[in-house]
Amino acid sequence: MKGLHLTADLYQCRCEAAWLTDAQKLGAWVAAAVEATGLQVVNRLFHTFPGTDKGPGGVTATVLLAESHVCLHTWPEQKAVTCDVYVCNFGGDHTVKARNLMLALVERFQPEWTEQRSLDRGEED
Template sequence: MKGLHLTADLYRCRCDPAWLTDAVRLGAWCLAAVESVGLEAVQHLFHTFPAPPEGPGGVTATVLLAESHVCLHTWPQDRSVTCDVYVCNSSGDHSARARELMAALVQRFQPEWTEQRSLDRGEDA
């Protein structure tokens, strides 16, 4: 079950606000980004939450990958996003693709700053 788990918390995103509120738009872009780095989407779910009193509802975008998953959660009222990319490396090392996908996600939202983490999962056989 060896793999790589990347997370990023994105703050004060300067992207078009629709990227934080439009599940269809964000989802289509996520699928294209997954394909562009050479990962394989096998299923997906894109959901816009009802608007709270303080502004528009956020989005959860989840893409199940043959290699594992990518998941985004947006908070438009804060202009923030959390990103999660996990790849298992049992059928080959997908780490470079995961890092390329995370870089594309960060670039899409144009945050003023990020907090990123990388975790190697599992043990060597």
């Protein structure tokens, strides 16, 4: 079960507002970004939450990978996004692909600042 788990909290995103509110637009882009890094999409689920008195609803975009998963949650009223990229390294090392995908996700949202973490999962061989 050796793998790599990357997380990023993105603050004050300067991207176009639709990237934070349009589940289909965001989801299609995430799936394309996954494939561009060489990871394999096996399923996807995108959901837009209803708006509130604080503004439009956010989005959850989840892409299941042959290698594990990618999940994003947006908070348009805060211009914030959380990103989660997890890859199993069973049968091959997907570390570079995961890092490239996270870089693409962060660049898409253009945050003023981020908090990123990296966790090596599982035991060494």
